[in-house]
Amino acid sequence: MPELRKDPIIGRWVIISTERGKRPSEFVVQHPPTKNGFCPFCPGNEDKTPPEIQAYRPDGSKPNTTGWSLRVVPNKYPALRIEGDINREGDGVYDKMNGVGAHEVIIESVNHKDALSTVSDKQFEDILWSYRDRIIDLKKDPRFRYILIFKNHGEAAGASLEHTHSQLIALPIIPKRVAEELDGSLEYYNYKERCIFCDIIRQEIMQGVRIVAENSDFIAVTPYAPKAPFEIWILPKKHDAAFENAQKHQYENLAKLFSNTLKRMDKVLNSPPYNFILHTSPLKDGDSQHYHWHFEIMPTLIKVAGFEWGSGFYITPTPPEEAAKFLREAKI
Amino acid sequence: MPELRKDPIIGRWVIISTERGKRPSEFVVQHPPTKNGFCPFCPGNEDKTPPEIQAYRPDGSKPNTTGWSLRVVPNKYPALRIEGDINREGDGVYDKMNGVGAHEVIIESVNHKDALSTVSDKQFEDILWSYRDRIIDLKKDPRFRYILIFKNHGEAAGASLEHTHSQLIALPIIPKRVAEELDGSLEYYNYKERCIFCDIIRQEIMQGVRIVAENSDFIAVTPYAPKAPFEIWILPKKHDAAFENAQKHQYENLAKLFSNTLKRMDKVLNSPPYNFILHTSPLKDGDSQHYHWHFEIMPTLIKVAGFEWGSGFYITPTPPEEAAKFLREAKI
Numbered sequence: 301m302p303e304l305r306k307d308p309i310i311g312r313w314v315i316i317s318t319e320r321g322k323r324p325s326e327f328v329v330q331h332p333p334t335k336n337g338f339c340p341f342c343p344g345n346e347d348k349t350p351p352e353i354q355a356y357r358p359d360g361s362k363p364n365t366t367g368w369s370l371r372v373v374p375n376k377y378p379a380l381r382i383e384g385d386i387n388r389e390g391d392g393v394y395d396k397m398n399g400v401g402a403h404e405v406i407i408e409s410v411n412h413k414d415a416l417s418t419v420s421d422k423q424f425e426d427i428l429w430s431y432r433d434r435i436i437d438l439k440k441d442p443r444f445r446y447i448l449i450f451k452n453h454g455e456a457a458g459a460s461l462e463h464t465h466s467q468l469i470a471l472p473i474i475p476k477r478v479a480e481e482l483d484g485s486l487e488y489y490n491y492k493e494r495c496i497f498c499d500i501i502r503q504e505i506m507q508g509v510r511i512v513a514e515n516s517d518f519i520a521v522t523p524y525a526p527k528a529p530f531e532i533w534i535l536p537k538k539h540d541a542a543f544e545n546a547q548k549h550q551y552e553n554l555a556k557l558f559s560n561t562l563k564r565m566d567k568v569l570n571s572p573p574y575n576f577i578l579h580t581s582p583l584k585d586g587d588s589q590h591y592h593w594h595f596e597i598m599p600t601l602i603k604v605a606g607f608e609w610g611s612g613f614y615i616t617p618t619p620p621e622e623a624a625k626f627l628r629e630a631k632i
Numbered sequence: 633m634p635e636l637r638k639d640p641i642i643g644r645w646v647i648i649s650t651e652r653g654k655r656p657s658e659f660v661v662q663h664p665p666t667k668n669g670f671c672p673f674c675p676g677n678e679d680k681t682p683p684e685i686q687a688y689r690p691d692g693s694k695p696n697t698t699g700w701s702l703r704v705v706p707n708k709y710p711a712l713r714i715e716g717d718i719n720r721e722g723d724g725v726y727d728k729m730n731g732v733g734a735h736e737v738i739i740e741s742v743n744h745k746d747a748l749s750t751v752s753d754k755q756f757e758d759i760l761w762s763y764r765d766r767i768i769d770l771k772k773d774p775r776f777r778y779i780l781i782f783k784n785h786g787e788a789a790g791a792s793l794e795h796t797h798s799q800l801i802a803l804p805i806i807p808k809r810v811a812e813e814l815d816g817s818l819e820y821y822n823y824k825e826r827c828i829f830c831d832i833i834r835q836e837i838m839q840g841v842r843i844v845a846e847n848s849d850f851i852a853v854t855p856y857a858p859k860a861p862f863e864i865w866i867l868p869k870k871h872d873a874a875f876e877n878a879q880k881h882q883y884e885n886l887a888k889l890f891s892n893t894l895k896r897m898d899k900v901l902n903s904p905p906y907n908f909i910l911h912t913s914p915l916k917d918g919d920s921q922h923y924h925w926h927f928e929i930m931p932t933l934i935k936v937a938g939f940e941w942g943s944g945f946y947i948t949p950t951p952p953e954e955a956a957k958f959l960r961e962a963k964i
Contacts, residue, residue, distance in 0.1 A: 303951075305857040309820075309828055310812040314857045315947040322861060322949040324900045324958050379947050392835040393828065394856045450939035458935050467939075476944030480642040488641075496641055496725065503724040524726045525637040525646045527941065529654065568656045577942035596942050603790050607782035607799075609859065609941060610909035610928050612808030615647040615711050617654040619635075626656055 302380055302399030304473065312476040315399060317379050340376075341407045341463035349373040353404060354433060356426055370426050371407040372434060372468075378403035379469065386443050386472050400443055402470035406430055412463050415571075416453065417562035419464075424555035427466070431578065432551070434468055435544045439583050444470040446478065446582050449543075454573025457600045474582050481579060482591055489590035497592030498539050500524075510620050512627040513560050517553035520561045522620035522627070528598050529618035530569060532627070534558060535594040542586035543578055543593045558595070560632070565599060567630040572599040634712055634731030636805065644808040647731060649711050672708075673739045673795035681705040685736060686765060688758055702758050703739040704766060704800075710735035711801065718775050718804050732775055734802035738762055744795050747903075748785065749894035751796075756887035759798070763910065764883070766800055767876045771915050776802040778810065778914050786905025789932045806914050813911060814923055821922035829924030830871050832856075842952050844959040845892050849885035852893045854952035854959070860930050861950035862901060864959070866890060867926040874918035875910055875925045890927070892964070897931060899962040904931040 303316045340348035343366040352363055354372040361367025374382075380401030388397050408427050409419050416424070435447050451466040452458040474482070488496040504510055504521045512520040512532055520534045534557060536550060546554070565572065580593040608614050635648045672680035675698040684695055686704040693699025706714075712733030720729050740759050741751050748756070767779050783798040784790040806814070820828040836842055836853045844852040844864055852866045866889060868882060878886070897904065912925040940946050 307855070307857040308832065309816045310809070311816060312857065312944060312946075314859065314945070316857075316951050317947050317949050318951055324862075324902075391856075392839075393831050394835075448939075448943055448945065450942070452939060456935070458939070471945075477642070477942065478944070480944070484641045484643060499725050500640065503726075507724075523639070524723075525639040525644065525648075527646065530656075570656075575939050575942060577939050579942075598942060603788065607780070607784060607790070607907050607909050610782070610809060610907060610911075610930060611780055612644060612810070612812070613646070613780065613803075614644075615649050617649050619648050619650055 301384075304380075304397040304399050306395040306397075308393050308395070310476075313397075313473045315379050317399075339412055339461070339463050341371075341405075341461060341465060342412050343368070343410050346371075349405075350376060354430065354437075356430070369410060369423065370430055372430055373405050373407065375403040375405050375467065380471070397472060400472055402438060402441075402444070402468070404434065404468040406434075406466040406468065408464045408466060414464050415562075415566075416451070416464055417559065417566050417571075419559075421552075421555050421559055424559050425551050428551045428555055428558075431466075431468070432544045432546070435580075438468075438470045439544075441470070443472055444583060446471045446474045447580070448475060449578040449580075451574075451576050453575070454600065457573035457575050459573075478579055478582075482582070482585075485590045485592070495539050495590055495592050497535060497594065501535055501537060510624045512564060512624050513557055515553050515557050517550050518557040520557055522624040524620060526616050526620050526623075527614045529601050529616050530565070530599050530623045530627070531620070532561060532565070532597040533594050534561060534597070535592065539589075539592055541581035541588040541591040541593060543580040545586060561597070561627075563632040564627045564630045565597070567632050568626045569599055569601065572601060574599040633716075636712075636729040636731050638727040638729075640725050640727070642808075645729075645805045647711050649731075671744055671793070671795050673703075673737075673793060673797060674744050675700070675742050678703075681737075682708060686762065686769075688762070701742060701755070702762055704762055705737050705739065707735040707737050707799065712803070729804060732804055734770060734773075734776070734800070736766065736800040738766075738798040738800065740796045740798060746796050747894075747898075748783070748796055749891065749898050749903075751891075753884075753887050753891055756891050757883050760883045760887055760890075763798075763800070764876045764878070767912075770800075770802045771876075773802070775804055776915060778803045778806045779912070780807060781910040781912075783906075783908050785907070786932065789905035789907050791905075810911055810914075814914070814917075817922045817924070827871050827922055827924050829867060829926065833867055833869060842956045844896060844956050845889055847885050847889050849882050850889040852889055854956040856952060858948050858952050858955075859946045861933050861948050862897070862931050862955045862959070863952070864893060864897070864929040865926050866893060866929070867924065871921075871924055873913035873920040873923040873925060875912040877918060893929070893959075895964040896959045896962045897929070899964050900958045901931055901933065904933060906931040 304313050306313050346364045352371050352373050355368040356370040357368045359367045380399045382402050384400050386400050431449050448469045485496045510521045576597040581591045636645050638645050678696045684703050684705050687700040688702040689700050691699045712731045714734050716732050718732050763781050780801045817828045842853045908929040913923045
């Protein structure tokens with residue numbers, strides 16, 4: 301059983317994924333990803349994944365057969381286990397919890413060759429709907445406090461399978477970076493009685509120098525103090541704490557702007573590996589005035605030196621204003 | 633001039649290193665490190681680095697000539713600039729500061745082939761003395777609040793030159809991870825009137841399962857909730873907030889234990905790339921009761937997926953108890 305453990309000094313929870321237990325020798329040889337042509341996410345191989353949780357099947361075909369356009373399945377090697385109650389336990393100064401959670405995979409397209417930047421706007425919108433559907437379903441489980449949705453694209457960004465997919469992890473804790481944003485934005489709200497993200501959006505629209513692209517519902521900007529070069533955030537212009545509260549026109553416009561942004565990134569950075577992550581409010585807190593959901597996209601351009609995550613201090617070689625200019629002016 | 637910018641939501645400062653400004657095309661081609669035989673850190677090439685700040689010269693030789701056993705020089709491509717006053721400035725909701733700071737390189741050995749795990753205990757001790765000397769010297773500069781000492785070993789860990797060296801960055805701010813440790817340990821101290829690190833050391837000695845090695849002054853352990861597999865912390869058994877307060881016997885014993893620990897890591901993990909970072913108290917706060925200096929060592933074994941540093945949520949495949957057992961039982 302995997303375990304959730306809490307750093308006793310700074311309070312960050314980590315997963316000790318015992319069932320993936322790695323001996324030292326397994327780290328020494330770097331295995332390249334299997335490219336022998338077999339892909340468990342391709343149509344026809346539905347029985348090679350655990351049974352599907354959800355699928356979009358325009359032709360009304362049966363579960364776990366071909367005919368789907370999007371499929372959500374449990375991760376075959378989950379970081380957390382869905383079964384069991386949550387038991388918090390002390391061990392001297394330390395705190396732990398059994399590793400209860402959900403770990404799902406969203407297979408974003410039937411076509412092995414697709415990338416998220418090449419699927420149709422309609423397909424992109426469906427992917428966003430599937431995120432929403434899964435959040436709404438998992439929200440009913442009182443054990444979970446947060447749902448982490450993210451994507452690793454490309455080997456250098458941590459993807460272990462080529463076929464385009466995102467991942468979802470439902471957690472009994474709130475991830476540290478999100479908790480920090482919640483705390484920071486609450487402090488600002490208490491002081492100003494305004495959402496800091498709304499203030500940022502107003503300033504970005506006024507200044508214009510960090511805008512990558514926008515439409516009536518969304519804006520894509522390079523953040524003022526990025527963790528990495530060419531980092532991009534996509535934020536809804538209308539205040540809302542929770543992704544799953546969005547309306548149909550918002551998912552439509554998000555799909556359009558997200559796709560447009562990834563195309564710009566592909567053009568300017570030669571289709572880089574990247575990660576994105578959805579920052580949304582904790583499950584019980586979806587109508588807060590101080591938090592504002594958004595996506596953070598980070599192309600994998602430079603090695604993150606261990607000193608950076610050991611210090612929390614990042615050095616970025618490209619000013620976000622320059623990055624935004626390249627992205628904004630890209631001919632796509 | 634580089635710029636320090638503050639994330640308006642979570643308060644993390646980053647460096648925008650404008651003088652290293654990178655255009656997109658520079659990210660696209662991955663340059664392998666130069667291995668044409670020329671090394672600016674080798675003896676005879678003293679004029680290829682900026683003039684030395686400090687050197688250990690057992691033979692009494694002149695500055696910037698051969699004869700040294702250890703040399704500290706300014707970084708030729710500094711992330712921050714030493715000249716100028718600190719000017720904090722607002723920009724709407726944002727905060728910035730001009731990029732004032734020191735960025736130095738500690739050349740740890742004359743021998744290009746040396747690694748930190750292969751230098752003599754005496755040489756390792758000298759490296760620690762040089763860290764202390766530089767901290768004590770830079771402490772006099774009222775502009776600086778924190779001195780970050782770290783090492784990137786191996787290309788995968790971010791080293792751009794092969795010749796063994798550490799780096800030092802003096803900062804007008806406190807790095808976020810250290811600030812978090814300061815806050816967390818103060819909270820614990822206010823509640824318990826004990827140092828949390830001292831409590832951790834007591835528990836680790838009692839339980840024994842996460843100990844890698846120890847001697848009379850220091851203990852090397854794998855942390856209970858690691859950020860990465862085989863992460864190791866080295867802590868002084870006697871409470872002290874600041875590295876530069878240590879006594880001679882402590883530097884001697886730290887050199888021995890640190891070297892021993894790196895040898896174990898080399899043996900078990902086949903000489904992996906790694907980073908280490910010194911966590912010590914801010915410059916004005918060297919006698920605090922709640923903080924406890926230590927080194928954190930992180931071998932570069934798995935890719936840190938962007939989702940991990942976008943969420944602050946880490947998944948580790950090797951329990952620290954297993955990692956410690958491998959390291960403890962290594963025949964070195």
